[in-house]
Amino acid sequence: MVAFSKILIANRGEIACRIIRTAHDMGFETVAVFSDADRDAPHVQQASEAVAIGPAAASDSYLKIDTIIAAAKTSGADAIHPGYGFLSENANFAAACQKENITFIGPSPSAISLMGNKAEAKRRMIEAGVPCVPGYEGEDQSDALFIQAADAIEYPVMVKAAAGGGGRGMRLVNKAEKLEKALSAARSEAQNAFGSDELILEKAVIEPxxxxxxxxxxxxxxxxxxxxxxxxxxxxxxxxxxxxxxxxxxxxxxxxxxxxxxxxxxxxxxxxxxxxxxxxxxxxxxxxxxxxxxxxxxxxxxxxxxxxxxxxxxxxxxxxxxxxxxxxxxxxxxxxxxxxxxxxxxxxxxxxxxxxxxxxxxxxxxxxxxxxxxxxxxxxxxxxxxxxxxxxxxxxxxxxxxxxxxxxxxxxxxxxxxxxxxxxxxxxxxxxxxxxxxxxxxxxxxFPKKVLKRPEPTSRDLLLAACLHFDCRKHQQGLSTDGWDSSDALWAPVRLNIADKIQDFEIKQIDECALLIKSENQEYSAQFSTSADGHATLACEGHQTSARFAFSQGTLFLQTPNCQFSSNEITLATGESEAGAGDGRILAPMNGRLLHMLAEPGQSVTKGQTVAILEAMKMEHEITSKIDGTVKSIAAKADEQVATRALLLEIEPVEA
The missing domain is CATH 3.30.470.20 (ATP-grasp fold, B domain)
Structure with missing residues (x-):
């Protein structure tokens, strides 16, 4: 029997917490590792001890084998649990643990290596008599051979990364003319996700x-x-x-x-x-x-x-x-x-x-x-x-x-x-x-994209949002409803911006909990209350609505039984629209690394054309033009980290 007493969890988030729970129940000490982004994360707090392993990027922290091994040595951990993702299916990591006499809580390096490559795994399964999908898993990775194989097994086909998983490096191809583009995109995503651009091809099993x-x-x-x-x-x-x-x-x-x-x-x-x-x-x-x-x-x-x-x-x-x-x-x-x-x-x-x-x-x-x-x-x-x-x-x-x-x-x-x-x-x-x-x-x-619609707030949800903003404004102004005198009450305007739609209300405080609310030429009598832990209740027209809420920097976040949305009060705003709305500016939809800029100044582009590819949260995202026009300027370059709503490029509309 192999004995170990302290387990380092080479992972983060929910799976690290999950492993820590069972390890503690069994009497083991645990060691968490954390990047700069996870310094105050719950898995760090729940472990017996924790070791810093570097910058936020996974490639500089959770994916660095030498750093993880050093953390185990520093903490005295004699076993490592990899969780899933990151290094969990990395044969070199398992081998490094063996070399350092650290128990790797997982299969042998040879098993990981064999099954970690879909091509080799499929060849071995065919030998073992396990039913496999017809396809191509050869060493020759030329487009010509993939095209030949696809013609042989007939479309539709599935292009897959030989390494890794999670849907990365995977493309469904229905027609021969789309195969080369799919191979190129799959190779790029696989290389960035797994460090290998090797692919396999399989007959697509429809709706399995x-x-x-x-x-x-x-x-x-x-x-x-x-x-x-x-x-x-x-x-x-x-x-x-x-x-x-x-x-x-x-x-x-x-x-x-x-x-x-x-x-x-x-x-x-x-x-x-x-x-x-x-x-x-x-x-x-x-x-x-x-x-x-x-x-x-x-x-x-x-x-x-x-x-x-x-x-x-x-x-x-x-x-x-x-x-x-x-x-x-x-x-x-x-x-x-x-x-x-x-x-x-x-x-x-x-x-x-x-x-x-x-x-x-x-x-x-x-x-x-x-x-x-x-x-x-x-x-x-x-x-x-x-x-x-x-x-x-x-x-x-x-x-x-x-x-x-x-x-x-x-x-x-x-x-x-x-x-x-x-x-x-x-x-x-x-x-x-x-x-x-x-x-x-x-x-x-x-739930196709063309019919998938965001749930919209009901009229009662909107009334509740207006009451919460009204209540927040009162507290900011140091007002109290204790001993409220209704003879002094005035109608207060409340203008909200919810998903770029303007909603207007007028509210009058009657007593500590009673309000009158005007909305769209209707007047409502309501009972409204909140609690310190973020519960809100609105009883109006014989119907009670309960919700959870939180404010952050003036923005209300509201979760009702119907939907979840945010709103901002703009009662005192100037009403000026945001500059650039509806123009040809292409903004980053989220923080990430710009993998490819596919446009250049003077280039003509059409609506829906991919102009850039952003890598974020382990996936590649195509960024498309919203208009027909000509590229006016480029504001970002490949391999650059960009922030949410950062300007990537400008397109001059064809109408101009």
Missing amino acids: RHIEIQIFADMHGNVVHLGERDCSIQRRHQKVIEEAPSPAVSASLRSQMGAAAVAAAKAIQYSGAGTVEFLLSQDGSFYFLEMNTRLQVEHPVTECITGFDLVEWQLRVARQEKLPVDQNEIHLSGHAIEARLYAEDPYKSFLPKVGTLLKWEAASGPDRRTDHGLKNGYEVTPHYDAMIAKVIAWGQTREDARQKLIHALQNTVDLGLVTNRQFLINCLKHENFAAGAATTAFIDTY
């Missing part, structure tokens, strides 16, 4: 289910599977909602897929936690997709239906213990669903967002779980992945779990940030998901 099997292996030759997870709800090939078990998998199919996953693990002498991913076609056929040699983001749903702590299993396997159970002792109970909370705007092509989390409250209640590393005042920066939390619910039936998760998301407070919380609720409520019929085409089919 994305099914993955959780496997576990010890160092004594024992391998088991813990059932499947359905991860079909995806955007940009990244998972959004996961559940276990899959509504599309029968006991017989589970046995077949589980046996294939176990065979895959045995073929490479695997040890530790791993996930074998499959595509399940509509005719019931399944094909090997890839193997993740680490703990998965969505592991909580498996924990919920099996009752096992998978991090505990990882630590025990790393100590060379045998698996705690045999295959016949693993039973699935009930149903669990997980929703990933992202700092992103679903109504703007899921664009990642940065900002300050002013108020955070995780939902509570029976059979509900939230994995996170958040707190009030937490800064979401452009340096890391946009996922900030995972909300999970378990139920005796799938419908029980679905309803509990909807309720949990509705009671999760994430004020100050733009997140996908309401979008997740809408997905869970959709009849196709409720019926258990969703495939990987779910979001594109039922």
Whole structure:
């Protein structure tokens, strides 16, 4: 048996907090590592001790093998848990731990190396008899050979990065004339994300289910599977909602897929936690997709239906213990669903967002779980992945779990940030998901960009916002409603800017809680109250609206049962419009690194044409022209860090 007593977690955020919790329960000391951006993060505070590892950029901190190893030595850690992402599937990192006699809580370097390359992994799986999608995974990476292979397997085809995952370096190609551009874009994204531009090609399985099997292996030759997870709800090939078990998998199919996953693990002498991913076609056929040699983001749903702590299993396997159970002792109970909370705007092509989390409250209640590393005042920066939390619910039936998760998301407070919380609720409520019929085409089919509309505030939401601004103004002016004399009350104008729409109100204070409100030629009698912890209630016209709120630098952030929005009071503003609105200025949508400037002065461009590519939150984002015109000037250059709304270039409209 290998003995270790202090575990360094080479990660951050919710997964670092998750690992720390189990490690402490088992009696281990823990060491957190943190970049400059994470100095005050919850995972740093929860660990037994913490070590600084460098600047905010992951490439200068969390991805530096020598720095992580040095942190382990400095702190006396004799084991390292990599979490997921970052160095978790880096064979060189696992080998460096072995060299320094530090226990790597994960598989062997050889297993990581083999399965970390999709091309080599697929070749090995074919040898092991695991069903695989027809495609090309050869060493010749020329466009000509990819074109030849695509013609042979017939379109549509899927271009994939051979290294890494998370949907990066992946492109669906429906027509031959679009393949070369897809290869170029995939290579660029793969090189920037994984340091390798090697690609593979596969026949696209149309509208499949994305099914993955959780496997576990010890160092004594024992391998088991813990059932499947359905991860079909995806955007940009990244998972959004996961559940276990899959509504599309029968006991017989589970046995077949589980046996294939176990065979895959045995073929490479695997040890530790791993996930074998499959595509399940509509005719019931399944094909090997890839193997993740680490703990998965969505592991909580498996924990919920099996009752096992998978991090505990990882630590025990790393100590060379045998698996705690045999295959016949693993039973699935009930149903669990997980929703990933992202700092992103679903109504703007899921664009990642940065900002300050002013108020955070995780939902509570029976059979509900939230994995996170958040707190009030937490800064979401452009340096890391946009996922900030995972909300999970378990139920005796799938419908029980679905309803509990909807309720949990509705009671999760994430004020100050733009997140996908309401979008997740809408997905869970959709009849196709409720019926258990969703495939990987779910979001594109039922929530396409052209019809995906941001939920708008109701009239009662707007009245509540006006009352909160009115109340805030009174407190700023040092006024109090205690002993209010209604004979002195005057109508006070309140003008709000909400999503660039002007809303006008007049409000009169009647007594401590009673207000009269005028809006759009209507007058309302209302009862209004707030609490110190950010609860607000408005009773008006026989209907009561409750919400959570927070103010920051004059901006109100409001979360109602209907939607989430921000507003600014402009009652005393001059009314001048923002300069540049509707012109040809192209601004950075968020903080990030400008990868490519695809325009030059004097160049003619058309509406919708890509003029620049920005890298932020581990993804590449195409920035397009909103008008037809001629490039007037360039304000930024490739490889430059740019701030949100920084000017990138100016386009002179064709009308001019």
